[in-house]
Amino acid sequence: MAAQLLDGRAVSKAMLAELRADVVEFGRVHGRRPTLATVLVGDDPASHTYVRMKVNRCGQVGIQSRRIDLDEKTDTKELCRVIGELSADPEVDGILLQHPVPGHIDERAAFEAIDPGKDVDGVTRTSFAAMAFTEDGFASATPGGIMALLDAYEIPLAGRHAVVIGRSAILGKPMGMLLLGRDATVTYCHSRTANLREHVQRADIVVAAVGVPGLVKGEWVKPGAVVIDAGYADNQGDVDFDTAAQRASYITPVPGGVGPMTIATLLTQTLHAAQHRTTTTTLTH
Template sequence: MSAEVIDGKAFADGLLRALEDDVRAFKKEHDLVPGLAVVVVGHDPASQIYVGSKARRTVEIGMRSYEHRLEEATSEADLLALIRRLNSAPEVHGILVQLPLPPHIDDAAVLDAIAPEKDVDGFHVINAGRLATGQSALVPCTPSGCLQLLKSIHGDLAGMRALVLGRSNIVGKPMAQLLLAESCTVTIAHSRTRDLPGECRRADILVAAVGRPRMVKGDWIKPGATVIDVGINRLPAVDGGKGKIVGDVDFEEALAVAGHITPVPGGVGPMTIACLLQNTLKAARVQIG
């Protein structure tokens, strides 16, 4: 048996095509162009590439992109002042601050300063609380993308046993909340879980988001289970070559056991930007009532 590899890039491309139609209809109905502001502080190469990709996709589907690239030495006060200006800017419907921020800036203070209705990353405590209590919210993009991939495979997830490996506020906790809302039986596990392999083997759905390269082995996986690998880990270069990107799951081992599995790269990653733009359109709709 060999698992079916889930093509996240193809799914995301289809999502963006549908979203482009939705944006076109929104603009025609309301004479308004949704706008996304992305703020990046410093010169981290990965962040710079990611921000550029977001901006390009935003424009491609007919939205406006506002990029704010700030110096590494930018003060927390200046960053908060920029966020206040974006909160009050009528042409901006979504605000995203690229993480990580430099050490002298308090991530939580910055994320909490974003107006909840413009928090397209879904990290504000109000959106987190609304999600946890089953209310409509802007949902973090990566968990949202994972859920859409799962539903494209299984349709109704009700009654399935799901294990989320990882307990971060960005992926693990919101992923568990989304699966609970789909009537899954949900377990959250982490690096200190006793008999972690045994817990994983019980799961029909395994979402790995723990940040450890190839941690989940093939014999941790229930035969036929669906494995969503959120991990993005760069292995050191060997013999002068480029470092390899791998997930939290040992892909080759899991391929022989799972029913469906996302690759890294090309699985969950492409869904994140598509879901960010979904959130931006949703935010624009909410803001015009």
């Protein structure tokens, strides 16, 4: 029996429709639109495509976008200066640094230059701590989008064994923290993990997030498992989709699964940042 598709396009469309109405209401009450600043360093075609998609989605839901494109030769100090200015700008509610940045830049230093109150992509240490301790804060956008997708299909998480393949600071690690916060039992797998197949075979939920096409073989998937493919390289996912779809209960397509949810989460968190900043400003005056 073929798995049911976890349709990120459909779920994100519903999220964006609700967001659009909330943005209109925010504008009616506060007399302005939420603003998301996007920072892009260099000329990587894929990064330009991603930023363009995010800017277009901003326009669709009524969020104002401010795009800052920096030269490939921009160094860490200059990038942090630009991000610091955006952090201090009262007209900016959220900041997105498109990653990856060029190799000569200290990406972590650049992330930490973002005001945590404007970290709508959930990339700072403060945001990670909030995820780890299940406190209020901004989720990393892709893991947060995955959680929203699981919730939309009412997939139970408590007590289930989740295997997260990948340990990046903005995808794998926060993904595990969010699942743990929902009472799943979480195993992290990575490039040094022995017997990856055995770990996957025991998993009720598999989240593949390494960007290695076809890394997870379909026959590894436990019958009835939920498969989330967050990998995307060369227009392919990390999971052998055709075979896995014959064994899983639910599975995300690539594309059309996780990607749309990432953008919807990013924009939703931009509105939340604007709402929080407006509330805080009102209380302090």
